[in-house]
Amino acid sequence: MATENAPGTAGxxxxxxxxxxKPTSTSLSAYITGYSNVRKLDGASLIPVSCVQLEQGEPVIDFRPDGTLHLLQKSEGSLRYQGRKQTPPFTSTFLTFGFAPTTATLVLEQAGPLVVESDVLLVFPDNIAETYIRVPLVLRVLDVEVNGTPLDVGPDCRTVTPLRSPEPQPSKYPGDHLVLLGKGQLLNGTDATGYVLTSGGPLTGEVTVPAFKGCGTGGENLDRLLTASISGxxxxxxQMQGQTCAVGVEVPTEGQCTADRQPYVVPKPER
Known part of the structure; x- marks a missing residue:
């Protein structure tokens, strides 16, 4: 994956x-990176550092019948890479069928809105945060090599539908999409622990990789090969999300944004 340091990002x-x-007063941006297991291949793929840009919704106070008090917020955004809603391309190597070394160049393309729902239970002194991130992502295959030999998958090789996670609210969020969950605590007078949208942290989930379509050229259909190797x-x-940058704030907090209003914190992937 090609990365670079743009002006204002020294260090x-x-x-x-x-x-x-075109930032607004509610614009946030952050970097995210991590690993995804590929169960069929008994390995893991590194998902590269990717840019996420969000517009925060208005916070809402919710008094529940059980007497608890919640602070709710819904935000929307997208992945961004060279003007497109996707991750940067990334390369993964596995042993296909247990013996053939296979290297694939992949990209995750956003196929619908990225929605962030935060629910903070306000219980003094420990505020408990739970955040769901939902986004439909299609896995696209750009290049494949098997045992060092290029395998021409063509320009349209991708999953038939977006990746699919178990959805706790299927009536509210229908359709196939990835679901990531982050849990954290905001202790009064101290830093947050775990995951909180603005400070970042770990996000976890589980996903089904659908079958592939459009793979192969010159009459050679590779759909079944890739489906048998990867799908399931x-x-x-x-995923690890870094500290957000409040892009539209006139004087951003030191250590959160670069001089040209990019996220300063680049997280490291963790297994």
């Missing part, structure tokens, strides 16, 4: 540019 680990073109349920995902 920060290399990462793709993440400039919000039970693939665990663990």
């Amino acid at each position: 920060r680990p290399k990462a793709p540019p993440c400039v919000t073109e 349920p039970g693939n665990h995902i663990r």
